[in-house]
Amino acid sequence: MFANNTEYLHNLVLFFLASYCQTRPKNTFALPVDRPVVGQTRALSPSLYNENNETLKWRKRMKKYHDTVTTGLKANSPSVGANPENFLRDQQMNPILNGRPLANTGPPITIYNSAFSLFLNNFSDENLEIPPDFLGWADKLILNATKINEYEEERNERMREILSEKLGTILLVEYKKKNRQKCKSDGVLTTSLDTLIAYLGILEGKNEIETDKNDPTIQEALYYRDYWSQDNLKKIRNCCCVPSFIITVAGPWFYILGGVFLNRAVVEPLTDFIPLAINLRAFDKKKQITRLFYSLYQALRLLNNFYRNLGVERSRPMYILIH
Template identity: 35%
Template sequence: MTASNNDNSFSLRCFVWGDDPLKPFTVRVSPDLDVQEFLLEVKRTYESLRDDKLAHVTLYRIEAAREELANLDAPSRGSPNKLAFMDPLRVYWPEPQEISWDRVQVLVQADIIRTCVPSSTVHTEKRELNNPTEDDQNRELIERFRKSRASYCNALTRCSASAAAKPNEFLRQQQGQNYMLNGRPRQHTGPPLVLYHPVFGNFLSNLQSSDPLCPQFYEHIFGYLWDSQKVYEDEVENGQASDRDASGLEQLLGKLLKSGVAPDAVATASDGGYCLIVEMKNEIGTGGSDPSIQAAQSYSRVWQTSRLLDRCCCPTILIAIAGPWMCILGAVFLDRPVIQPLTDYLWVGINPSKPQEIHYVARVFHCILEARRELETYYDDLTSKDINNFPAQPFIFPHPTHFIDGNGQQVKFTYVMPLDIPSPDVVSQLKRSESQITPNKPIYVAKLRNSGLPIVVKFVESYNSDAHRLLAREGLAPALLYDGTAHANDQLGPNHHMIVMEHVNGVDLGHYVGPILPPCVSANIEHALSLLHDADIVFGDLRPPNIMLVKDGDGTITGAKLIDFDWCGKHRVGR
């Protein structure tokens, strides 16, 4: 592929990741064209050749033969090959005459919006809540959940927990369809555990408590610390170490049960339900696996056969121990297990350089004890209920189902479905497991129980409710119905809050497919930004997905509203 004799323009072959590998396409460019303009040309060229649209487009420089396209790995957002908007193309292709005509130079990562199929199949689009296909979508969601969970559970019979925790076997699992969501690798990270059961938020909040612990508890702590610092020669003695550790843990946490080959110890409620799961290694590196991964594998297998699996999200505290090191994790079982650390790996011993750490270690053990008691109560209550009274919908939604309105009244709601869940088509294009139904973001469509009014429920780490209310008063943002950041005693944990707002009849700009937008859209956006700037507020995440195009009853676009105030902040103050 060489430059034209008449000008300095040249051609770049482009390929949309996940698309048909036989259909790369060519875009004619000039060296001085910047990447932002090139991106628009890529979209225009692709959409002129297909009936589909591209959204959320990112470009990467590659060098790949056509036969390699089907097996390309997912590009990383932090990849050094990512094209920067302001750069001219000559930065990336300084010698156009050396470009190979039989290879692809640009990898396009984007959501492919299928416009040749009914819009009801595009789950990433934010539709009207009263769409006739809503019930079908909900049934599809439930069916996908059940199939995914069944597929995961069936795969567990392949090997034991200890074998599954070995690095090579764990890598095989995480590269396949039946991976767990434990953050290994990064794209296999699940939603925050605090959304699914209060025990995790309580654990994290209790860690920050300064309430004194009883002296007797400290006596047991010191005894356990001294034992944990002992050194054992090899894994042969690990049984002795496990027995010693279990004995010391029982003084702190209550009776633990030996569970055969895996896990090393468990604590259960009186009528079923796993409250604690413990995995122990003699030292870091002994046993050939990470005890936190083995604890996760044990969690999957003990719950697989539990009669409570279909009644709850199976919340459990995991304790991973390697010699004098310990990590506490939480786990829930959605369509697949979600495992997340609640603490770092802790030195469970005496440290002369940080003598005050003993108080934090003691606090961690006390939090485990409190979590065990909370889960025992939860599971005992769960098993006392008639199974016929359980909802038909699986436990795929967060546990909060009410908020306090401006009059101090409790308002109950029912979740309908995640707002940002990929459809099977989109999932396939992104090369994720087609069975995974975990939402990309913790944002949900719901309905008020008393009126059926549609609402949006989202869970955030931070939120600028002042900015939201400022624009809502002018009709430039959805009405804010509940601000969890203002309710210190009604939070999911120390780092998460619930936000409830009205549901907007429309579609976000990132998923808009249609004619040129009316002037009222840009006018509304400019007015909204002007109001925020006058209040010395910066809207830190102004992107197409955060601009809602408002539609009237006939589907005509009548304006725009800003959403997502997570990154709003005072100028020179917010971070």
Template identity: 30%
Template sequence: MSNSSNHRFHLNCFIQGDPTTDIFHVRVSPTWKTQDLIQEIYRVYNSELGFGRELVLKKTRISLYQVDVAPHELAKIETLPENHLMQRIDQLKDYWPDPEKISHRRIQVLISVEGQDSMAKGFRAAPSMSTAAYHPRFKQQQENSNIPIYNGRPYERTSIPIQLFHPAFDFFTTELEKSDELIEDKCAIVEKLMFGSQALYNTETDRWSAIKGLLIGAVGHPIFKDSISRCQSGGVVTFTEPNSARKAYGAVVELNNEIGTGHSDPWVQSAQSYARYWSQLEMTELRRATRCPTFIISIAGPWMCVSGAVYLDRVVIQPLTDYVWLGNHPQQNRHLVRVTRLFMAISRAVSFLKEYYTPLIKPNAHLSVERYRDSPCITSLAGAINFTYIHRLGDPGIIRPIFEAITEDGRPIVVKFAQVYNLEAHKLLASQSLAPQLLSLDIEPAGGGLIMVVMELIGTSLDNYLDPTGPGLEPSARAQICEDVETALDLLHANNLVFGDLRPPNVLVVQGNNGSLRGRLVDFEWCGVEGEARYPAGMNQSKEIGWAPGAVKGSRLFKEHDRHMLDKLFSTSSVEDAET
């Protein structure tokens, strides 16, 4: 930035989509360029305001617009004035030649945080859905483009469970697992659909003509063609309201005549269709205001898969079922019941989405930008503690839903979603200041088969201290941390518990009251009763970790495993290896 401090003045700024109370100001110089102002906005917003949110420089791109509006007018701004876009090479005096005329009661800079919009622009410019779904083009898109689809192909394109982003997907799974009585009419039409699906057809058009009416009856919602530029899927379920130009997509349907016919997988085709439907310019307002939850129905001959989709700063698609056989058999009544229940779940889940979207697509509905689209939709603990997510914690290359957040009263916390968690073991150590203090009193279901655990945010991972670029540890500090971890393990072992995952990332280094460094254990997902609990099937068995003998996928946990890992963790050679 310029070193000039002459004639400094203040600009009131507002990020589109923030609460209208969160206006902030930055102190600037007339000779600064717009790019300098952008850097100062990042600094002030992240370090001085305490809003509990963060602009991540590497993940977000912001654009600035010169405005002159009162705070009460902010909610009325739906489209940004492109002719007022501030160019990064311009100086601020080009926009405010006379700073003394600036009103401190009005907003001068409106900020747009890009991410999702740039993704949508990319999809609008991309090849057609059918071309993009063709395997060589899809492979290129996933590996070398700016618009990959996070559908798990390859593994690096995997996202955290979509159930954390909207309750409709968990609602679907819950409905699927119900054992209530089947609806007679639904059972009859599903049976007809199954007979129709297992028939053989010459072409995809013939198959679609034969089963479309039956599929509509089974789904319980109209399915229409919605041909847009560069995209024509099998059909969509849309929601509309009278006298409103808005619409929402409840489901996208894609169909191939048989497995292996056509040039691509219908699951990939439907993902491409979803991305293009929601990337349309006319969908911008609703896309910015929601995570765009939609169900995807992919059909290949007599096989069908149901998936869920959300549009964050990336498109995420995840299967909610396997490919299900849509064929009948006279001695397989249970299968007919299963498929009928599947379509009942689809019908009810799409209705769930209709209830969600209806108030948002009414003609007079005001839509606010969803600033936290990349964070889970769960923002309270047992209804008693409300919090706001700041960012995801840990290595971005590791798919773990762990977030830093802040409570309404300003406490920094960690919100963790896990498949299993030994809350009682965590409580046991926390009572002796050997683990972070918990805000969670009980296990709280969070959707997608996950549970939510909330705890205080303290300390730094031991990993950071042992990293070659980290601060390192004095011998006395290392000895104290080792003693604390050993005390924690002794307490667990005395209660017949094994920690199981004693590695540097799961040891926290915190500063004690006297300034000394102390050790804490964190992450109790593997912790369990000795000889009963087992290592997870998905454990990383890399030789670099150096697990204890006998500690392998699916094997039982034993106390000697903890002792082996403790010796390895704090051995002189381990520390020397980390420092070299």
């Protein structure tokens, strides 16, 4: 008896080949075949090896993607997750690629959506033409941003109201964690795709720059991941990298970031912390502030068009980062 079915099949093939060679028709030739050695593994061809290697890489990237989504659904609220001790632990398991630490840095987000490039180009253009009404609105923004507030929500409510005048209506939108905990940032800018909503911008506000032990930019990065991890947004997430602007307000300081969702959430700063506590007679500084928000306004319009023209019929993640 043969040792196993594989050896039996090998010998059966060799038997028929031998019979054929003994009685083969004229004008044909015999192809020599070595008898396979049971238990010996043949080397894969380079093309097959590369195909298997790419498949393995894809599976690893998909696992990271699903781990990121699961973390966004199950992790602590961003206000808890942004605590340095908690964030350090989470960055070792399922990191957000925000450069903390430096090894957790993603690719430039400008390669994934042109709205980020438009914002950067306009903001750096000192000759950018700004409508007069934006200059007048900037005075109002500066005046209110520099006020001292006893309560954080009082400041946030006023900032939502003023920013909504130019950037679009800023809403308070809750989402639920798997443990039924409800979370919400200090505001979101949204657009509609049929029955779905997409997040153009996410806002996080602090009463002053050091009134909370959490870094507001980390907290917003967590909000970005969590908002976009929700099950009801899977269709959008599966056909694009769900780009969003992230706006941090800490007292009279503003900071703009951008986020994309690859196999990890990637969050990148687009500006420094920019103070609004300036002398209004310093026209260059006032113009820089106005240019900041006019550039953001233009970029949000472009991002809105991107989502409005997005097809959501694809069924699997299309933007998976090799990391």
